[in-house]
Amino acid sequence: xxxxxxxxxxxxxxxxxxxxxxxxxxxxxxxxxxxxxxxxxxxxxxxxxxxxxxxxxxxxxxxxxxxxxxxxxxxxxxxxxxxxxxxxxxxxxxxxxxxxxxxxxxxxxxxxxxx
Amino acid sequence: xxxxxxxxxxxxxxxxxxxxxxxxxxxxxxxxxxxxxxxxxxxxxxxxxxxxxxxxxxxxxxxxxxxxxxxxxxxxxxxxxxxxxxxxxxxxxxxxxxxxxxxxxxxxxxx
Numbered sequence: 001x002x003x004x005x006x007x008x009x010x011x012x013x014x015x016x017x018x019x020x021x022x023x024x025x026x027x028x029x030x031x032x033x034x035x036x037x038x039x040x041x042x043x044x045x046x047x048x049x050x051x052x053x054x055x056x057x058x059x060x061x062x063x064x065x066x067x068x069x070x071x072x073x074x075x076x077x078x079x080x081x082x083x084x085x086x087x088x089x090x091x092x093x094x095x096x097x098x099x100x101x102x103x104x105x106x107x108x109x110x111x112x113x114x115x
Numbered sequence: 116x117x118x119x120x121x122x123x124x125x126x127x128x129x130x131x132x133x134x135x136x137x138x139x140x141x142x143x144x145x146x147x148x149x150x151x152x153x154x155x156x157x158x159x160x161x162x163x164x165x166x167x168x169x170x171x172x173x174x175x176x177x178x179x180x181x182x183x184x185x186x187x188x189x190x191x192x193x194x195x196x197x198x199x200x201x202x203x204x205x206x207x208x209x210x211x212x213x214x215x216x217x218x219x220x221x222x223x224x225x226x
Binding site: 032034042043044045046049091093097099102103104106107108109111 | 156157158159160161202212213214215216217218219
């Protein structure tokens with residue numbers, strides 16, 4: 001099956017710093033990547049859809065200036081949480097697909113803790 | 116109303132029990148339906164896709180009723196290793212590949 005990696009797997013940072021999370025498709029080209037956030041005891045919530053070479057589409061209520069998404073190549077998308085605050089602490093998960101209608105393959109997630 | 120709603124959990128069952136999870140969705144334009152399994156602090160993993168004709172994979176049986184916008188998952192002869200959160204997932208209809216996740220139902224299988 002297709003493999004998606006995320007880096008880092010966990011990060012702890014001080015309030016006000018920016019954190020970059022990488023999502024890579026290791027053995028296939030991903031034209032579309034999705035970024036999700038999951039708070040404890042809640043389900044995954046889609047934050048944004050990212051297509052290679054174009055601007056990400058953000059879900060309602062997600063601040064695009066706070067969560068910067070770059071999908072510069074067919075195997076890499078990055079999510080930068082700018083000026084992170086404790087309420088941004090969450091489990092961030094990416095998924096990747098060959099086409100937008102294909103099965104999504106999930107990365108292992110990044111656990112962010114903002115102190 | 117949530118786009119995808121699942122039975123509130125948790126379900127605590129003994130080994131060997133049969134357990135059923137229910138799910139309803141609101142978008143009648145949805146075309147693809149899935150059950151995912153998520154272990155604690157891990158990413159979700161696809162358990163099975165759900166088809167109108169129903170499908171079975173070993174101890175797992177999934178059913179879809181489009182008219183009622185209802186999806187189910189049946190687990191027979193449950194094992195300790197089945198303990199996880201089960202997520203009902205529906206595609207967003209005309210919204211491309213967007214997936215909508217239910218809140219999940221936690222299953223705990225006890226010896």
